[in-house]
Amino acid sequence: MYMVNMVENFLALTPSLPIILAFALPLISLVVKSRRVWESYTITASFIILLLALTNFMRVYEVGKPLIYKFGGWPPPIGIVYEVDLLGALMGLLVASIMFLIAIYSVKYLEHAHGVEWYYTLLLGVEAGMLGCVYTGDAFNLFVMLEVTSVAAYGLVAFYRSNKEAIEAALKYAIVGSIATTVYFISLAFLYGTYGTLNMADIIAKSKLMVSPELALISGIPVANIIIGAAIILALAIWAFTVKAAAFPNHFWLPDAHPAAPTPISAVLSGLVVKVGVYAVIRFSFTIFGGAELLSNVISVLYIVLLILGIFSAFVASMLMVVQTDIKRLIAYSTVMHIGLIFMGIGLGTPLGLAAAIYHTINHAVAKALLFLAAGVFIYTAKTRNIDELAGIGRYMPLSTFTFIIAALALVGIPPLNGFMSKLTLYYALIDAGLAPLVVVIIVTSALALLAYVKIVYSVWLKAPLRDYSDVKEAHPLMLVPLLILALTCIVLGVTAPLLMDKLIMPTVKATLNSDLYVKVALEALRKFLSS
């Protein structure tokens, strides 16, 4: 019992700790003027958060049902709760793991930068926001956590504040992001107006017309037409999430923000921040509204819309990838392309399609973080992002180039790397859904992506150097170790695909679709509260 309570507290602590530590860092920096202290502080903090996220994941996996934390002891739907199922716990672990590696990498990458205490403050802030988004069981709290993530991300994009390009990109990102969160806020108004609640479990119960005297006692019955209400809520919320996920045509902010931001932040944005948008789309279209018979028509149309959106995203972004000369902008378009593939999986609306989407979300997060961090090593050394000007630099840092190639091959979909396995799952999902011709989308976009990555590898590895790099050595261990860990993860996630699908991905799909269990856990908490 004590163990259960402790793990429940860990749920709240996982997003709260980085927030507290983020606010404490500027105060500490007033007293302790050593960047080594700030760096160690952030790395230690992110390591503790990783341990917490791992504990949460293991506990959720072990008990086989969502864990719940009631803020202030108030149960759902009275108070704000964190309700963490396997999808939330897995996403939390993904966020915490990659953020830990990025924190280590940042130490060397930003060794000459000024104001790093603010960088680390915002880095912890963005981590807190993302963890809050994937753990929360409350639609309004999701809005708050999206804002926490976004505000920290805007600041990080503008980190090089003496650079006009960075300020412009951050302002554009902030304007587009604020419009998105405002639209999501409007959808929350519709949500409350329709359902009389903002708790996710309560919304599911009301959408599925579940009879629960306890919930009816607290939040009443829906006060408006659920079908029309849900259609408007979903339209507005999904639009807002596609901005966060950088899906076409809401992706414009991403290719501008990447070149302007420090490279570790590009890895955070493309590897993780956009995945929060994907997570929210999955949560809304499957767990919250997906299981309701009453809304089946709306959900079916939503899936078709998402499928078409995914196809457009993948095509347009892959076409744009190949004409880029800026390495970070090229990788940014690759993100839009992969988000398109993920949306195609979601848009199928089948368990296998969802499995492909979740598996590709994980694989893309790992491979894209690796690709950005490896590209960052070249940028850090050559002081340029132009692909042609990076000519030949890879020869002087073979390990970094090797990790870059692993990431590129994984994203293109070369077996046995992780990207191939999730694309293969998507092929099967498309064939299983009777949409075999759409497999062409994956093949064509992957071929275009291969062309774009070959351009980089050709320049970095095969072309004669334009400058004298004779004094260039392999990347510093603080940059290289995260790269090697991520490269190894790309290989392991691919080679262990049969095991992963069986033991992790399919259980996550089942947990995501099991909205009855999600409601049951919330109801148990409410009943326990009412009986006490």
Place this chain on the structure above:
Amino acid sequence: MQLNTYDIYTMILYATLSMVIIASSFYSLYLLVKSIRRVHVTPEKIKIYACGEDLPVNKASVSGLNFYWGVVKRSLRNLYATIRDKMHTGILSDWLFFMSLWLVIIVITLSLSAR
């Protein structure tokens, strides 16, 4: 299709392993042949002749962009003119136009589906 059978993943892994073994064997053979037949390159041999002008090797390289454009320059020009020059202008109001269009589409589509 059974969701709990993942034989295809295992088959892919075996196929990849075989390809790696075959490729490694051929590469080893190539290295062996290369080590037996040594080619001697003189500095004169790699020097570029450009009408008598001094042209370093690294200055004679072609932009990586040509790798793509050489193939599709004409065939996809119109498509690129739309997606690059009209959509991705970098101007916020242009972005918001396309974003609003998508908002209108999703709101109308889902609202109609609720009828």
